Amino acid sequence: MAARILHRLRHALAGEGAREEPARGTAEAEDFPESSELEDDTEGLSTRLSGTLSFTSHDEEEEEEEEEEEEEEDGAGGELGQLPAPPGEAAGAEDGGRCRGWCWGRAGPGSRWDTGEPPRPPTADGGCPRAEWAPAGERAGGSGLLTRQLQELWRRSRGSLAPQRLLFEVTSASVVSERSSKYVLYTIYLIRSGRFDKAPAAIARRYSDFERLNRRLRCRFGCDMAGVAFPRKRLRRNFAAETIAKRSRAFEQFLSHLHSIAEIRRSPEFLEFFFLPDLRAAQRLTCTGMYREALAAWANAYRLQDRLGACASGRFLLTLAGLAVCHQELEQLGEAHGCCEQALQLLAAQDSHPLLGPFLQAHVHLAWKVGKDKRQSEARLQDLQDAGLPLQQPPTLKECLIKEALD
Template sequence: MAARILHRLRHALSGEGGREERACGSAEAEDCPESSELEDDTEGLSTRLSGTLSFTSHEEEEEEEAEGAGEELGQPPQPAAAGAEDGEWGPAAERAGGSSLLTRQLQELWRRSRGSLAPQRLLFEVTSASVVSERSSKYVLYTIYLIRSGRFDKAPAAIARRYSDFERLNRCLRCRFGCDMAGIAFPRKRLRQNFTAETIAKRSRAFEQFLSHLHSIAEIRRSPEFLEFFFLQDLQAAQRLTCTGMYREALATWANAYRLQDRLGACGSSRFLLTLAGLAVCHQELDELGEAHGCCEQALQLLEAQGSHPLLGPFLQAHIHLAWKVGKDKRRSEARLQDLREAGPPLQQQPTLKECLIKEPLE
């Protein structure tokens, strides 16, 4: 019917001198029924929309941003050239209007959402795996990096764990979080071919997915079992190194434990305060007084809302001593220490920060 109306309109405009055109129009009306018009229109719509989500390369994207700058300021988009060749979205004569605008709008929306709505999440990546042979055992040691997406970490947080460590974590979490763990897969133990490249590669990917799935469940990622899987071994090793006077090696291990807790969002726990104490002690022993003072300040900020804590007095004493050494203000810490002295045991009976660090049981 639309073809017939178009034919009559052409007939009225052309007058008596357009017999050839009328004949052609009549043939079109006979050869093109309504069903074929709908099919043709559907094909044209499909062709016009076929390129709306096809994004260009980075260089072409920058050119489009420059061309679309006027649109962001409220200016109308520039129409496509009349003589443009057929491109990604079909003939230019058919698609220079709506489809070009729609494509540009969708691309602009995608670019904006890509930068503003990208979620910040923690990624677990197995960067290497090595076969370790000891006197009575042989195992694979997997190195896992904790990476925050959308940020550049100058110093990565890393752990090295073997299959038995993952298996112990899986067993503990299934005992406590049976329902949440029901849908989480864990790679099975094999009797043979545990040290082939194929098995190690498959397990590496499986461990990445395993940790990511655990971290996606709020109750599990806040549980002591999950958190201490990452940093308890570092804390124990750092404590042993500190007790034996190997402060440079201990400092690196304390620092990695600090980064792990920071990535995992565990900066309000007693373990984190102990980590700050280890950093402060090692920095002070290595004559890095400014860094030690900064660790004490961070710990005192975390302890600001707490009236009493076993590490509050030792941190205040260390902060006052270091502030005097580096020429910083120590009056606030002195006042807090005076209040603490009046409410608790005499100052002489309070242990130093190093003594607290050595005596703290880490299990």
């Protein structure tokens, strides 16, 4: 992109060779009328892009740099083809892209070529003392100082971008009528900024669920919750569209505010508000043999804990156990084996966890079924037995799921 801009500039300079050199001093500020706008815009570049873009490869970075540069040039206040000729233009119009006095006469303060150093005169052979200022795109470093400045700004801004945030978005709200009650059910998606989730995590909660969470957190975190707003109850018009819309927005802000407070974000009250109902439903479905329905509930609980950063808890290991059991019952042995491997990685430093033995046994069995290496799990299982593991058969993963009490 920078090479194209400089190419246009060369043509403009060649076409304006017959013009008089503009007066110095008063006309200097008009030589590059877009320079002040461009400088102001690039200073706020990291702020404008913070939390809105995700980079995955170097090629994508280059494409985004070119697009951003083009936008700034288009909105800078003038076309490059209309710039007045720089000093020395008539003398050097046919020199194949040499300096033409740029380094001495055009790198003043406020210019886009200003690097904070005093300008240098041309070299003895008439060449440019700084190759990057030469307008010829084919020279070494001919991409231009502007492109390199933007590239460096992008690299610096990437380190200062806001970290990924978890967003809470109410995507729908429906009025549910039961025999003895009527309420609004809000569907909330958990979205990580800067990423595209193929399988988003979602929950469905009613006003009383939010109210219970608010009450529990205020009992435990009174000071932190003092500045957290919660939508109050209404005696009338609870099912009006306006009320539902306002509450939807209020619940989004309520959850975002809670998640921004570290102590609350890590608390069991906050975390279990999201995934405990799914775990209970998944456990019930697994015990009754409805493995396909249970698998969907276990999978959503897995995604919720992953979004919330709760992958180091005992609930997450229970979730992996449920996924492994359901996958195995549905003859999806590769997926079941993967769940066991992930659980054993989390249990690598633990030798006394109640789920360690069942996971090792399941992993050995599944590895034999799918033709994977099982020697490490067999050796670790033997070590546990040598260290005093009871000789009787430990419970299976499914038995552990059935016995687990989800308070």
